[in-house]
Amino acid sequence: MDTMRDRFAPVVSRLLDEDPRVAVVLAEIGVDGFTAARRRHPDRVINVGIREQLLIGAGAGLALTGMRPVLHTFASFLIERPFEQVKLDLGHQGLGAVLVSAAASFDWPAGGYTHMAPGDISLLDTLDGWTVHVPGHPDEAETLLRHAVAAGDDKVYVRLSAQSNTDALPVDGARFRTVREGRSGVVVAVGPMLDAVLTATEGLDLTVLYATTVRPFDGPALRRSAGAARSDIVLVEPYLAGTSTAAASEALADIPHRVLGLGVARRELRRYGTVPEHLAAHGLDPHSLRERITAFTRAASGAPGRPKT
Template identity: 85%
Template sequence: MDTMRDRFAPTLTRILDEDPRVAVVLAVIGADAFGEARRRHPGRVIDVGIREQLLIGAGAGLALTGMRPVVHTFASFLVERPFEQVKLDLGHQDAGAVLVSAAASYDWPAGGFTHMAPGDVALMDTLDGWTVHVPGHPDEAETLLRHAVAAGDDKVYVRLSTQSNTRALPVDGHGFLTVREGRRGVVVAVGTTLDAVLTATEHLDVTVLYATTVRPFDAESLRRATDSAGTDVVLVEPYLAGTSTPAASEALSDRPHRVLALGVGRRELRRYGTVEEHTAAHGLDPASLRERIGAFLGRRTAAA
């Protein structure tokens, strides 16, 4: 199966053909995949070189002229390194753009910590007005990219991953999907964590919600799920653990509730290893999730 990033360039090339307002801004990474698009649209495929601050600034400049820029590189170079430009050139000037990242969290362990950005969504949370999509399958990535580009002049962050669930679900760029219904707790699985969550909770009497659009946070769906499943909530996120805890707690602020936040830990793993080894080390593999979720919710969650 191809990856989300494999889908990115072909999908965006088709969008460039369809919409003369769209432009793509790159910083070397991914540029080879846009060779044909550059030949067809030489003025709308821009490579600024290894200059990440300029990458964001150029995107903002295009937005201010009425273009719809799609800006792409690794997450650590798209969100963390040029964060001041994201805050000022886009946010302060209220300029809309679509930021599309790759290799977030630990998708490329051999690249080392310089190429990891598990705190990207938490960092974007410090800014106002951003929509954040976290697809869990290449088909979903294609759908959500199209949603992002079509979102007028909004500010949108699309987080691509080399990891994937086995099948795509009909995401709409808005709310959570109910994948399984239960009575003894709610588990929110974000993006590529869904398969592991479903395996881990197979014999637990819990509701599983699937989230691919995490900002704005779908408070209504979470509240509706807790009406029948109770207010014990587990958040499983493929980035920094606890990123969505404030949003979940705010959604349930008028109800006594508990939240268990599972995700990428703060401790830096200094050995390259594999993606699977990093997943297990952060407790996001099915066995670890089963133990942690079961301990939090208690034996009473076992399905009859």
């Protein structure tokens, strides 16, 4: 199966053909995928070289002229390194763009910590008005890329990952999807975490919601699943643990609830390893998730051998 990033250049190349407003700005990464598109649209496929601050600034300049810029590089170079430009060139000036990242939290461990960005969405959360898509399958990535480009002049971040669920689900660029229903709590699985969550919760009386658009956070869907009684909510995110706990708590402000945020830990892993090893180290493999989720939900019910909270 191809990857989400394999879909990026073909989809955006077609969008360049279909919409004269679309422009692509690259910072060396991904240039080869746009060779043919650059021949057809030399004025709308731009490579600024390894200059990530310029990547954002050039995109903002295009937006000022009425274009719909799509900006692409690794997440750490797209959000973290040029954050001042994201904040000022786009946010402060009220300009829209589509930021499409690669490498996610640790998709390329051999690249080291410079190429890891588990805090990207937490960083964007300090700014106003961003839509954030986290697809879990290449087919979903294609749909959400089209949603992002078609979203008027909004600010949109599309987080592509080499990790993928086995099957794609219908996504609409807005709402969470109910995948499994239960009565003892709600687990929100974000993007490529769905397969692991479904395996981890097999046989447990838990609702599983699938989230591929996490900003705006679909509070109404969470409220419907939580109901009016005391609820236990577990968020399983493929980036920094706890990124969405505040959003979940805000959605349930008038309902007694507890929230457990599972994701990438803040501690830095200083060995390259493999993606599965990183997942296990952060407790995001199915076995670890099952242990952590059952411990949390059993503690609430006062099950034998578990402390009450």
